[in-house]
Amino acid sequence: MDTLFAPLLGGILVGLAASVLLLGIGRIAGVSGVVGELLRPGRDADSGWRMAFLVGLVLPGLVGAALWPSAVGAPDASPATLVAAGLLVGFGTRLANGCTSGHGVCGIGRGSPRSLVATVTFIFVGGLTVLVVRHGLAR
Amino acid sequence: MNLAQRGVALLAGLLFGAGLLLSGMTQPSKVTGFLDVAGSWDPALALVMVGAIGTFALAFLVARRWPTPVYADAFSWPTLRDVELRLVGGSAVFGVGWGLSGYCPGPALVSIGAGSTGAAWFTGGMLAGMAIYAWRYRGERAAENDERPQD
Numbered sequence: 001m002d003t004l005f006a007p008l009l010g011g012i013l014v015g016l017a018a019s020v021l022l023l024g025i026g027r028i029a030g031v032s033g034v035v036g037e038l039l040r041p042g043r044d045a046d047s048g049w050r051m052a053f054l055v056g057l058v059l060p061g062l063v064g065a066a067l068w069p070s071a072v073g074a075p076d077a078s079p080a081t082l083v084a085a086g087l088l089v090g091f092g093t094r095l096a097n098g099c100t101s102g103h104g105v106c107g108i109g110r111g112s113p114r115s116l117v118a119t120v121t122f123i124f125v126g127g128l129t130v131l132v133v134r135h136g137l138a139r
Numbered sequence: 140m141n142l143a144q145r146g147v148a149l150l151a152g153l154l155f156g157a158g159l160l161l162s163g164m165t166q167p168s169k170v171t172g173f174l175d176v177a178g179s180w181d182p183a184l185a186l187v188m189v190g191a192i193g194t195f196a197l198a199f200l201v202a203r204r205w206p207t208p209v210y211a212d213a214f215s216w217p218t219l220r221d222v223e224l225r226l227v228g229g230s231a232v233f234g235v236g237w238g239l240s241g242y243c244p245g246p247a248l249v250s251i252g253a254g255s256t257g258a259a260w261f262t263g264g265m266l267a268g269m270a271i272y273a274w275r276y277r278g279e280r281a282a283e284n285d286e287r288p289q290d
Contacts, residue, residue, distance in 0.1 A: 007183040010162025011190025017154035018191070019198030024147035026208035026215050029155060031244040036269040049148035054248065056152020061252025064160040072253040073166030075241050079260045086264020088236030093244060094272035095229025097219065100243040104188060109195035117222050121230035122237060129238025130174040
């Protein structure tokens with residue numbers, strides 16, 4: 001039961017977070033956009049809420065690791081693979097203007113066809129990647 | 140940018156991070172377990188999406204009826220409408236990195252807070268990828284003056 005209830009409740013919390021940001025300050029809670037826009041020059045006027053959101057995002061990890069160490073797992077990949085994966089995720093999400101949160105949650109939640117296409121694409125390609133790595137070329 | 144706006148953003152970040160932790164999305168094996176349809180499939184990510192999308196959809200219906208958000212002058216709605224090649228291509232590139240690592244940007248940052256070295260390697264690469272994007276598309280972005288959406 002817990003294996004189904006915890007993800008659903010966690011998802012509702014994520015949706016609540018995005019709702020607070022939308023109804024509070026009219027912004028879309030897309031993590032790649034929040035981070036990526038901080039890396040663009042000349043965006044200083046807009047950086048306050050982005051930094052505050054990111055501080056909030058990191059803090060539960062700090063507390064969670066202390067109270068509930070098993071909540072945070074280690075990835076099954078080498079440091080080199082993780083850096084390469086990070087590069088692809090960073091560049092790809094910016095090119096697509098969104099990631100799992102901006103497209104997957106907020107975009108689909110407001111009925112955006114673009115976000116639906118983006119989400120279907122990254123889940124499909126992600127599935128294909130796992131298929132190749134786990135069951136295909138690597139074996 | 141006043142204090143109330145930062146407070147709202149901080150609260151949203153806290154809820155977001157707590158939700159990702161509770162849902163198990165800070166365990167990369169849960170994510171690759173969802174993506175691995177040929178293995179023992181883990182439905183957790185689908186349930187997270189259902190809970191999050193359903194909740195946000197309600198807020199969206201409310202927001203459409205409000206003239207402005209509580210602490211800002213206007214809603215910053217995404218402006219792009221077309222399904223372009225870069226949307227599909229960028230999402231595909233993202234999908235490869237997601238499948239390789241089991242991380243997308245949110246859970247990686249929450250895991251950094253928990254001191255995960257794997258998440259730190261990933262996030263280093265991610266920030267570099269975003270910086271490369273910012274440099275590669277600097278001209279376009281300057282011309283558009285931020286009319287692209289912040290998905």
